[in-house]
Amino acid sequence: MADSGEDASSEVDVNVPSVARIYDYALGGKDNYAVDRQAFDQIEAAAPSTRPLALNNRRFLQRAVRILAEDYGVRQFLDHGSGLPTQDNVHQIAQRVDPDAHVVYIDNDPIVLAHGRALLEENTNTAVLKADFRDTEGIFASPEVSRLIDLDQPVAALFVSVLHCIPDADDPAGLVRRITERLPSGSFLVINQLVSEDAALRKEITDFMATATQGNWGRVRRQHDVQRYFEGLEILGPGLVEISTWRPDTDLGPKQQTDEWIEYGGVARKP
Numbered sequence: 524m525a526d527s528g529e530d531a532s533s534e535v536d537v538n539v540p541s542v543a544r545i546y547d548y549a550l551g552g553k554d555n556y557a558v559d560r561q562a563f564d565q566i567e568a569a570a571p572s573t574r575p576l577a578l579n580n581r582r583f584l585q586r587a588v589r590i591l592a593e594d595y596g597v598r599q600f601l602d603h604g605s606g607l608p609t610q611d612n613v614h615q616i617a618q619r620v621d622p623d624a625h626v627v628y629i630d631n632d633p634i635v636l637a638h639g640r641a642l643l644e645e646n647t648n649t650a651v652l653k654a655d656f657r658d659t660e661g662i663f664a665s666p667e668v669s670r671l672i673d674l675d676q677p678v679a680a681l682f683v684s685v686l687h688c689i690p691d692a693d694d695p696a697g698l699v700r701r702i703t704e705r706l707p708s709g710s711f712l713v714i715n716q717l718v719s720e721d722a723a724l725r726k727e728i729t730d731f732m733a734t735a736t737q738g739n740w741g742r743v744r745r746q747h748d749v750q751r752y753f754e755g756l757e758i759l760g761p762g763l764v765e766i767s768t769w770r771p772d773t774d775l776g777p778k779q780q781t782d783e784w785i786e787y788g789g790v791a792r793k794p
Contacts, residue, residue: 549577583766592620603656604685614649625671677709686716715788756791
């Protein structure tokens, strides 16, 4: 894994919440600060299902990666907005299926980079790329992607619970199209984001996160907005759904119990 020599700690502003660190706290992690915990508490007050939603989101990521590796033979993964390492990361799941599976994690949070370096020091088939995942040109030109991703073979591009961080002005659907255009036929996209049909909740969470993160946020959207991400793709069964219902491991698997907001999406293949 490439090492840029940057001191991650010097780049961290502990007074501004980070989406990656808020999510880490929601999952029970320890790589977060008081400001992140306070932000989570305010979100949870507005939407009490937030913690189980985060846990179900993580389970969806794990199922999708395992199923793509086991059932569809995918051996290359680009994880956009990967967040902080936790249990059963993408490379661990994929490399249990095939130790030669290649994974590139992409995130712009300096703490993610620092922890990723430590985790992946001895794993030559995995890299962490510090980049804004809107920078399609820079990502595909990077040494990490050039070394690990063969664009003549299918790739799974992951956008798991990150597109709500992208403002409308940056056109998240257009971002997905730009990535898709660079991937070979037979590649897959795993996409989900926060949605709500409650206009007041959408506005409350969107306004709070935009202010708290100093603009590093997009918006809570509606289901029809997410459907745009999948235009031109072959959506795998069971379609676009609340993600705890996407190919659960058992009928008794954890389901999202409340619906003031949900994670909505699915998996699709590029024809």
